[in-house]
Amino acid sequence: MKIAIVGATGEVGRMIITCLQELNLRPQELDLYASAKSRGQVLYYLDNPTVVQELSEQSLSKHYDYVFFSAGGGIANAYAPAALQSSEVIIDNSSAFRQDPAIPLIVPQINADLLRGYQGIVANPNCSTIQMVLPLAILDKEYRLKKVIVSTYQAVSGSGHGGIETLEKQRSGSKLKGIYPELIDLNVIPQIGVFLDSGYSAEEEKMHQETLKILGREDIGISATAVRVPVIYGHSLSVYAEFERELDLKHAAKMLSQADAINYHENSFITPLGLGTSNASHVCRLRQGVDGYSLTFWNVGHNVRIGAAANAVNIMYAHALQAGKIG
Numbered sequence: 274m275k276i277a278i279v280g281a282t283g284e285v286g287r288m289i290i291t292c293l294q295e296l297n298l299r300p301q302e303l304d305l306y307a308s309a310k311s312r313g314q315v316l317y318y319l320d321n322p323t324v325v326q327e328l329s330e331q332s333l334s335k336h337y338d339y340v341f342f343s344a345g346g347g348i349a350n351a352y353a354p355a356a357l358q359s360s361e362v363i364i365d366n367s368s369a370f371r372q373d374p375a376i377p378l379i380v381p382q383i384n385a386d387l388l389r390g391y392q393g394i395v396a397n398p399n400c401s402t403i404q405m406v407l408p409l410a411i412l413d414k415e416y417r418l419k420k421v422i423v424s425t426y427q428a429v430s431g432s433g434h435g436g437i438e439t440l441e442k443q444r445s446g447s448k449l450k451g452i453y454p455e456l457i458d459l460n461v462i463p464q465i466g467v468f469l470d471s472g473y474s475a476e477e478e479k480m481h482q483e484t485l486k487i488l489g490r491e492d493i494g495i496s497a498t499a500v501r502v503p504v505i506y507g508h509s510l511s512v513y514a515e516f517e518r519e520l521d522l523k524h525a526a527k528m529l530s531q532a533d534a535i536n537y538h539e540n541s542f543i544t545p546l547g548l549g550t551s552n553a554s555h556v557c558r559l560r561q562g563v564d565g566y567s568l569t570f571w572n573v574g575h576n577v578r579i580g581a582a583a584n585a586v587n588i589m590y591a592h593a594l595q596a597g598k599i600g
Contacts, residue, residue, distance in 0.1 A: 274300045274598055275337045276589075277360075279352065280344030281305035281325055282314055284434055285366055288582035289341050292552070294319055296590065298599075306332055307344075328352065334359055338598060339589045342366060343581070353394055362592055363394045364585050371396040371483060378486045380584060381591040382534045383410045388592045395588055399476070400580025401425050401499070401508050402483040404554040404572055409514060411532045412525060412568075413488060416516035419566075420494040423480065426502045426509040427465060428545065429457060431576050440503055457503050465499040474499055507545025508580060510572040519565045529556050534579070534587075548575045552583040 276293070280286040286307070293300075303318055305325045312327040326332065328348070333340060333356035340360050342349045346369035353363045353370075370376045377387040378396045380403055388395070398406075401423075409418060429436035432452055439451030443458035455462050466475025473481070476499040484495055502509075530537040538557035548555070551574075558571040574580055593599045 274298075274339065274593065275302040276300045277304045277306060277333065277337045277340045279306045279328055279333075279340065279342045279348065281316060282307045282311040283343055284430060284577055285343035285581045285585075286341075287316070288577045289343060289585060290316060290318055292578070292582050292586040296586065302337075304332075304337075330355070336360060338362065338593070339364060341585055341589075343585075357393060361392050362589070364397060364588050365394060366397045366581055366585055368399065368479060369396075370394050371398065371479070372486070378483060379588050379591075380406055380410075380487055381587045382407060382532075383487055384489070385591040385595075388588070389595050391592070395592075397581065397585045397588065398483045398487060399479040400431055400574075400576040401427060401476070401510060402480050402487070403580050403584050404508065404574030404576075405480070405510055405512060406484055406487050407532070407535055407554040408529055408556050408570065408572065409484070409512075410488060411528050411535070412514065412516065413490075415525070415528060416518040416520055418488070418490070418493050418514060419517050420515040421484065422496050422513040424498045424500065424511045425465075425476075425480075426461075426500055426504070426511075427476075428504040428506050428508055428576055429501065430506050431465075431508065431580075432501075436501075437505060440505070453501065457501060459503065461503075462501040463498065465501055473497070504545050506575055506577060507548050508574055508576045509545060511569070512572055513562055513567065513569045515562065515567040517566070520561070520568055522559065522561055522568065525568065526559055529559070542571060543573050545573060545575075548573065550578070551575060552578045554579055 306328040314325040337360040342365040346367040349365045349369040429440045477497040480497040481495045536553040536555045542557040555573045
């Protein structure tokens with residue numbers, strides 16, 4: 274396979290490289306692209322040095338089986354459609370194409386069937402959405418999901434490297450707000466993205482719309498509150514869900530414990546610091562909600578892994594398997 278990564282030197286781009294290596298994939302060709310300031314950097318793939326190239330209009334005129342975009346919506350809009358003229362599948366990590374009805378929004382464990390025979394742009398969902406819909410999809414099949422109320426506690430790395438730098442500088446004594454509307458050190462900020470006319474933030478609206486699209490449902494009520502917290506890696510979610518059918522909590526726990534890409538913790542919990550290099554969505558503190566038709570759980574995931582790079586690589590892997598590109 275021939276693979277390209279656009280935005281290779283960023284948080285997600287570097288993690289895509291890591292996740293590809295963890296699968297021990299050996300592409301026939303791997304090209305890395307970034308902005309002019311990163312040109313000439315050397316990154317390693319399975320101990321082989323690769324020089325980062327500057328992205329230009331000519332960069333993606335050659336054929337690739339898969340092109341990963343992790344450079345923001347503006348770059349994706351500018352270069353992804355053109356890349357399709359010569360390449361087969363574009364996997365974009367930004368929000369640029371997520372709500373386009375013609376473009377699949379994929380979490381492979383849920384809707385990989387949409388990739389069969391597909392050629393074009395594939396959208397990678399929002400980080401918090403991915404880790405939440407994995408357990409919700411399992412429960413939806415059994416009990417039919419009716420309503421979701423979620424509060425997120427999102428790490429600063431979700432803002433890119435600038436979020437990490439802002440927090441680190443403030444912990445060293447800086448009183449500059451950096452990229453956030455308020456100080457983030459020793460604080461929490463109940464705003465991620467611009468506020469919309471509805472009163473919800475852009476991040477919250479992403480979770481509303483993307484959850485419905487991934488689950489293939491339009492009749493689920495969703496209300497999200499997205500909060501930035503002074504954590505480097507790892508998003509945490511408090512999820513309350515209501516269903517049309519009465520729940521058996523033990524059966525729900527069993528389904529979650531057996532599901533792909535979910536780590537279920539019974540009688541214990543996990544925090545962002547405990548995630549390590551996990552690519553799973555972690556579910557714990559599962560308990561009954563207000564009645565027998567509802568439940569609540571604590572959900573933790575590595576936002577740069579399961580929330581971005583690992584899911585993108587899983588999209589590529591699922592498509593490649595279906596297309597016979599890998600055995």
